[in-house]
Amino acid sequence: MRIHRLIILALAITGALISSNRASADPLRLAVAANFIQTAQQLADEFMQRTDLSVTISSGSSGQLATQVREGAPFDIFLSADTQRPEELVSSGLAIASSRFTYAIGQLVLWRPTTGIPPDEQMLRNGQFAHLALCNPATAPYGAAAIETLKAWNLYDQLRPRLVVAQSVSQALELIQSGNAELGFVALAQVSRLKEGKYTVIPESLYSPLRQDAVLLSRAGENIDARQFMTFLHGPQARDMIRRAGYLTPNGEQEAAR
Amino acid sequence: MKGIPTDVIEATILTLELAVVTTGMLVTIALPLAWWLAFPHRWWKSMVNAVISLPLVLPPSVLGYYLLLAFGPTGPGGWIARLWGARTLAFSFHGLVIGSLLYALPFAVQPIQNAFHAMGRHPVESAAVLGASPWRTFYRIAIPMAWRGVVTAIVLSFAHTIGEFGIVLMIGGDIPGQTRVLSVALYDYVESARWHDANMIAGGMVMFSFLTILLLSSLQNRKRRHTS
Numbered sequence: 001m002r003i004h005r006l007i008i009l010a011l012a013i014t015g016a017l018i019s020s021n022r023a024s025a026d027p028l029r030l031a032v033a034a035n036f037i038q039t040a041q042q043l044a045d046e047f048m049q050r051t052d053l054s055v056t057i058s059s060g061s062s063g064q065l066a067t068q069v070r071e072g073a074p075f076d077i078f079l080s081a082d083t084q085r086p087e088e089l090v091s092s093g094l095a096i097a098s099s100r101f102t103y104a105i106g107q108l109v110l111w112r113p114t115t116g117i118p119p120d121e122q123m124l125r126n127g128q129f130a131h132l133a134l135c136n137p138a139t140a141p142y143g144a145a146a147i148e149t150l151k152a153w154n155l156y157d158q159l160r161p162r163l164v165v166a167q168s169v170s171q172a173l174e175l176i177q178s179g180n181a182e183l184g185f186v187a188l189a190q191v192s193r194l195k196e197g198k199y200t201v202i203p204e205s206l207y208s209p210l211r212q213d214a215v216l217l218s219r220a221g222e223n224i225d226a227r228q229f230m231t232f233l234h235g236p237q238a239r240d241m242i243r244r245a246g247y248l249t250p251n252g253e254q255e256a257a258r
Numbered sequence: 259m260k261g262i263p264t265d266v267i268e269a270t271i272l273t274l275e276l277a278v279v280t281t282g283m284l285v286t287i288a289l290p291l292a293w294w295l296a297f298p299h300r301w302w303k304s305m306v307n308a309v310i311s312l313p314l315v316l317p318p319s320v321l322g323y324y325l326l327l328a329f330g331p332t333g334p335g336g337w338i339a340r341l342w343g344a345r346t347l348a349f350s351f352h353g354l355v356i357g358s359l360l361y362a363l364p365f366a367v368q369p370i371q372n373a374f375h376a377m378g379r380h381p382v383e384s385a386a387v388l389g390a391s392p393w394r395t396f397y398r399i400a401i402p403m404a405w406r407g408v409v410t411a412i413v414l415s416f417a418h419t420i421g422e423f424g425i426v427l428m429i430g431g432d433i434p435g436q437t438r439v440l441s442v443a444l445y446d447y448v449e450s451a452r453w454h455d456a457n458m459i460a461g462g463m464v465m466f467s468f469l470t471i472l473l474l475s476s477l478q479n480r481k482r483r484h485t486s
Contacts, residue, residue, distance in 0.1 A: 063449050130345055136432070138450035164349045164431030175431070179330035180348040 027054040028225050029074055031065040033081035034135075034168035035106060035142055035187035036212065039245040040079060046241070047232050053225050061168040063139030069094055069217060076220035077229060079212065081106065081169075082141040086215040099216035103233055104247035106210030108145045111191045111199040112183035113176055118198035119183045121153050132159060133175040133184030135166045142169050145207035146185035152206040189246035212247075266455055268435055269443040276351070276439060277419040280358040281366075284415045285408065287359075288366035292407075293396060295367070296374035297382075311364045318361065318424025325357050325429050349431035354439070357425045358418075365414040373407025374400060406477060413477075417470045421463070 032040040037059045044055040058065070058075065066085040069075055070092070078095065080086050083102070089095035112119045124132070135143035143165070150156040164180075166172035169187050176184045191199050214233060220226040232238055239249045291310075295303055313321060326348060329335035335347035335356075347353040381403060385395040401408065423441040430437035432446065440459055447456035 061449075067449070131349055131431070133431075136446070136449065138446070164433060166431070167427065171428075174326070175348070178326045179332055179336070180326060180346040180429075181431075182345075 027056045028223075028229060029076050030055060030057045030079060030229075031069065031073070031075040031077070032057050032059045032079045033062045033065065033212065034059050034140070034170040035081055035189060036079055036104065037170065039104075039189055039242060039247070042241055042245070043233070043238055046237070047229055050232075051225075051228065053228075055229070059168075059170070061136065061139040062141060063136075064167070074219070075217055076223055076226040077214065077216055079103065079214045081210065081212050083211050083213045086213040089215060089217070093218060095215040095217050096221055099230055100213055101234065102211045102250045103214045103238075104212045104242050104249060106142065106145075106212055106247060107188040107204070108142060108149065108185055108202040108207060108210065109188045109191060109199040110183060110202060111173075111176065111186050111197055113179070113197040115196075115198065118200045120200045121155075123183075124150075124153070124155055124159065127159075127162075129182040130162060131164045131175075131181035132162050133164050133166055133172045133181035133186075135169050135172045135185075140168055141210055141212075142172075142185065142187055145202075145210055148207040149185070149202050187246070192246040211250075262458070263455060265434060265438075266443065266458065269438050269440050269459075272351075272435060272438065273420055273440040276354055276358060277416050279355055280362060280419045281412055281415045283355070283359060284362055284366040285412060288363070288370055288411055288415075289401065289408070290396075292367050292370035292374055293400060296371050297379055310367055313361045314364050318422075319428065321357070321361060322425040322428030325353075325360075325425065329353055329429060348429045349433055349437060351436055353429055354426060354437055357429055358422055361422055361425055362415045362418045365418050366411040369407040369410040369414065370404060371407075373404035376407075377403045406480075409477060410474060413470060413474055417467065420466065 030040060030044065037057065040057055040059075044057060047053070048055055058073075060068070062081040062085050065073075065075075065078060066080070066089060069078060069089060078086060078089065086095060086100050090097045090100060110119045110124075117123075123129075134146040137143035137147045147156065150159060164175060166175055169190060172184050173186050173190050175181045176186070185202075188199070188201060191197060214230070216226055216230055243249055295307055325335075327333055329339075329347035331345045335353070336345060339345055339347050339350075339352075344350065347356065377400065381399050382395055385399050386392075390398070421441065422439070423445070426437065426439055426442055427445070430439070430442060432438050432442060438446070440463065444456055444459040444463070447453075447459065
């Protein structure tokens with residue numbers, strides 16, 4: 001008898017929790033590539049202040065997030081670190097073609113947490129380090145850009161045994177900040193505001209541009225709040241915040257050409 | 259074998275190596291530790307027990323995070339790594355062994371400790387009365403009587419080390435031949451849409467886990483028959 005009561009109680013509590021969860025208004029859910037998370041949080045804060053809507057942010061590598069969208073994750077907007085994955089989602093009917101636009105152009109940096117001279121090509125060539133961190137080139141565009149840079153410098157084969165691969169730029173930064181890797185390739189936006197460490201911005205000519213596209217996902221096609229956020233992301237204030245965070249934004253001509 | 263890419267084979271061998279080394283060290287540590295914990299009861303032994311059992315409850319990411327800090331140049335791992343001229347224990351086979359040891363320790367200690375408990379103090383006291391030294395009592399009486407617990411500990415440690423994922427992902431750095439074990443390789447293959455290889459590893463893991471559980475339950479059945 002007692003066990004029966006316990007089971008019924010447990011079921012009742014579970015039911016209550018589920019229904020109360022359902023009842024509360026659904027927040028706007030952003031899936032954000034790891035390099036953009038801090039900036040996205042600032043944008044979301046600004047947006048929430050303006051509109052009184054609530055926004056939640058999930059982050060990971062662009063590849064992980066795109067896979068999650070394919071598997072039915074309840075995201076409304078996808079801020080990728082590349083153009084390819086939003087495009088693929090559009091062609092599989094999971095995202096809305098007309099909503100796709102480049103919200104930021106990322107800049108790759110070589111960063112190390114110590115003071116002294118900023119790390120550069122020569123430092124890599126001298127090889128006075130055990131581990132160079134970067135993110136998985138298969139899933140994170142910044143990882144692919146890092147590999148392209150190493151190849152452009154003719155250092156890839158030489159440094160290959162010392163590369164440690166993180167799952168996203170956030171994890172790459174974590175590996176360096178914890179001191180386990182001495183230096184690594186990360187996004188300018190991650191380190192531009194850090195007080196510690198030194199960085200060198202990698203010349204854009206060495207890697208394919210890190211155009212980061214945003215797209216409205218199909219499940220949010222009728223969602224007015226989501227459309228409002230996309231409009232906000234297009235606006236001058238958002239563009240200004242994005243530039244201040246360490247990104248470039250497409251100029252007017254490119255914008256008009258789309 | 260034909261049709262299996264070399265990096266899958268490499269990851270398999272690495273995983274088995276890790277599991278064998280970890281299991282061997284775990285049993286060596288767990289036997290005396292379980293013996294010491296089993297009797298007599300003291301309140302501070304419960305504290306030790308709780309600390310050992312933490313990985314059962316903690317998310318692997320918590321353990322991985324602390325290990326990442328501890329392995330760095332400013333942590334204890336960095337001091338140890340300096341012994342052989344490295345600056346961190348992360349991204350190395352040694353680091354994975356330490357991580358797996360901590361993670362799987364409760365799975366090795368608990369079955370052995372339970373077996374010692376079930377045995378009770380009686381055989382130990384009899385041996386002492388007959389003049390056997392504590393050490394001789396331990397390896398001639400206690401270990402043979404608790405062998406089922408020991409086998410369960412071996413199987414569980416081995417299986418848990420094979421299945422370890424969260425910690426390796428955080429401290430491994432995904433280096434082929436060094437830290438890219440099967441679970442991480444599977445993750446990579448899924449991410450980069452190498453479905454065939456992913457299926458091969460995932461299927462193999464399911465088979466392996468099934469056999470492990472089968473082995474464990476047959477051990478327990480035998481034990482029940484033995485005691486009844």
